[in-house]
Amino acid sequence: MKQTLIIGYGNTLRSDDGAGQKVAEAFFDQEKIKAIATHQLTPELVEDLVQVERVYFVDAAPINTVTIQGIQLRDNEHNFGHFIDPQSLLHLAKKIYHYAPDAYFVLIPAQNFELGESYSEITQNAIQTAIQLLQKQVTPCMKSQL
Numbered sequence: 001m002k003q004t005l006i007i008g009y010g011n012t013l014r015s016d017d018g019a020g021q022k023v024a025e026a027f028f029d030q031e032k033i034k035a036i037a038t039h040q041l042t043p044e045l046v047e048d049l050v051q052v053e054r055v056y057f058v059d060a061a062p063i064n065t066v067t068i069q070g071i072q073l074r075d076n077e078h079n080f081g082h083f084i085d086p087q088s089l090l091h092l093a094k095k096i097y098h099y100a101p102d103a104y105f106v107l108i109p110a111q112n113f114e115l116g117e118s119y120s121e122i123t124q125n126a127i128q129t130a131i132q133l134l135q136k137q138v139t140p141c142m143k144s145q146l
């Protein structure tokens with residue numbers, strides 16, 4: 001069983017918005033980590049959530065620094081319209097499987113959401129920072145299982 005899930009999401013055709021996917025891709029070949037790069041969050045991801053101890057949701061945001069923060073599971077949290085957020089996925093997992101992993105947001109600074117496939121300088125640097133911070137977060141977990 002994989003211990004950690006990293007879900008990077010965002011639109012790779014909207015410049016900085018694709019940063020989450022880029023971060024997830026950096027973890028594709030690592031043991032004990034399952035990484036998913038996706039355009040958007042969907043209910044099908046619940047199957048992946050219930051198979052891990054912790055999940056990191058990586059997304060671009062109009063902020064100034066890479067931020068990792070815990071996600072609190074709240075009762076009656078659901079948003080199943082055209083956009084599903086991490087809290088709604090966690091709530092669905094808890095409702096169906098009576099389990100939700102520890103969850104965290106990893107927010108990547110972004111400033112350009114225009115059509116395009118390249119990152120702004122701030123986002124390119126933040127992608128590397130986020131990868132390094134996540135590596136530090138998941139490495140102690142991996143060592144504890146050895």
